[in-house]
Amino acid sequence: MGTPGRSVVVVGAGISGVLTARALALAGWRVTLLEARHVGAGSSSRTAAGIRQQFSTPATVRAMRYAVGFYRDFAAETAGGLLPIAQNGYLFLVHADGLEEARARVVMQRDAGLAEVALLEGDALWSRFPWVGRSIVGGTWCPTDGFLFPERVYMDGAARAVALGAQLVQRAEVVGAAYDGARLRAVQTTAGTFEADLFIDCTNAWTARLGATLGGTPLPVAPTRRYLWFLRRAGQISATDLASWPLVICPDGVYCRPENGESLLVGWAHDAAPEPDFSYESQDQVEAGFSHRGDLDARPFQAWMQLAEHLPAVGDFDGFTATTTGFYAVTPDHNPFLGYDPRVPNLIRLVGFSGHGAMFGPFTALAGLTLAEAGRDVVAVRLPDGGEVPLDAFAIGRTPRHAEALVI
Template sequence: MVGPSRRVVLIGGGITGTLTAVALARAGWEVVLAEGAHIGAGSSSRTAAGIRQQFSTRESVVGMRYAVDFFRRWRELIGGPLSPIHQSGYLFLYDSEASWQAALDRAERQRAWGLTEVETLAAPALQARFPYVSEAMVGGTFCPTDGFLRPDAVYNDAADCARRLGVSVLQQAPLLSARSAGGRLTAVTTAKGELEADLFIDCTNAWTRRTARLLGGVDLPVAALKRYLWFAERGEALPAETLLQMPLVVAPGGAYCRPENSDSLLMGWKHDAPDVSLTFDYADQDTIEDAHDHRGGGESRAVMAWIQLAEAMPPLGELAGLSATTAGFYGSTPDHNPFLDFDPQVPNLLRLVGFSGHGAMFGPFTAAVAAALAEAGRPLDALELPTGRAELAAFQIGRTMHHGEAMVI
């Protein structure tokens, strides 16, 4: 029988919440997962879903190597009819000698951290490998085991796996209030009733500042920032086979694209956005501001992203046109690394938030960290993984943020 010290409530039913629920159930916890709307209703269903191991932070490289292996073994570890990972690679392009030298230095560190398959391609070898890349690009770093995910398969398969393991998955169960005693949380009230537990886990990411107010947690610097994705029709720009084999490509200015299917390309580009963490509502996820609408003409951010990508890859200038815009929120931290740690004000509240656009890809690593922290019942210095030792200081609450993640798109 599971004792009271082994009961846990997770708040938030996206990729982080569902995969963490699986990890804790397998560790012997009695798990309740409470989602305010439906599984995957937040940022998880609105993500570009890239998955990469090319980071400038050692712990992210180690963690993402673990995550990639987990996703490759998905049907064995989680179940589901299909693998959710498409390993077509990530290609970062550089158009100046200075940026290229910095990329070479990062790649050398990444290899030292275990990412031995990352390649550095200087022109003209870059263009020989990827003929659609402009001759103006002086180099590119390519990791063939990177790629992208099908996020709906991830959170739906993970939720199904959690249910098979005995997890109670509650939908339409928004958090309403909390009860505490002696400085510790004892219960939360949702629209589906009160849930008592010994451990509570915040998996609400862009919503975390409001979640913390209800739970009595510290107000973490996690900004809710709007991000957009655009879709373009292939037309005659590239053969369908070429499009499907394209990696996720990041242009020097930060715009990126990847194949969505044989006939369309997904594009994205971050922009300066206000922090709306305390004011946005659920419907705002899908609100498309005029400046970012694909129908907005030449001044639209969508068109500017398309132009930037076409400068890096000229055949993309011949795409048939932009066809759709989608949107959602990043939960971003100042150093672009997440918080994976116990709340300093509420010792039995674990915060798994602030993924800065990397939440989907981090999912298996986040779940492994969460399970280790839950078992320890206290902060940990490091986690030993098959891919290496991950020092957890980079993800702790209260860390200094002098050296942030440099590879952010």
């Protein structure tokens, strides 16, 4: 079988794939990045792109702390020099019966190194955020959280990978594979055949299909539709105020953040059956009952009413301007799979990001690089600050023990 070499094919050019390709190219790997359509053709261009370090386990807090630092530094590497992150903060609102749990979470997060997270109660909350209604008595607040400009991540990330020597091939859908024994030797695509020593699956919501094409292990990753709606500002909130709002999550799960000074992005998960056979086109299909052009009992209007209950000024906004939709790649515990495929020894899977793949991107890439360099599964990923993130919660074949509790 010989010593594995240092050529790698990464499949999928969303945020996970481009940042993984960049990390590998930086480390001296010969990288080919294959994309079925074009850079950002999947969920990465349909995302709310929130980035938070307020997670429910110390490992994910540390991983997301690394991600925030990465995104803050990333502009310095790119030709345009544009920051891909707006650190407006994240505010999880809680009712009185949620205070105790929120307090415990903040203690855990601070112990994990997130010194700036705090529980604001009563007047401390309302004086800091006067637009929060008085029915809400508390909120966990982290000012270094925020949201990403996703196209800056995947477009600048792809350009950076190419500048570092990676070959980017778009319109190259992986449709077949060739093996040496159990090891993958090459992938066949609609743009030719590509050989490599190592292969990395960054197709996320498509992973069941790519996994089957490559002879990999079936992973429990369910493509599940999610919506975003855009609400035009009006009333007492100025454009400057709105642009400075954090990403706010209400106790019932409805969330919002400024898209810009004139528009509020609103999201709210709903019970949805997985759509394993979704197509590129159906990524943008809006079902009856979810359009902003629908009746007042349509989901966006319910979300607006919920928001207005907790953030009364939003009730005076002008109306919706747009609906967008895309896929979460949902796993049973809402944690991704980051590891070698048990059936194909030179295939790494970095998939199943639920609603977290944009924020996970830098950590995903670091995990991918660590796994590639090791040539086998590893116990933990070492962060540049010397800290470690154990990978047991992300292992393929795990028994879910650390289900992510904060899923929106």
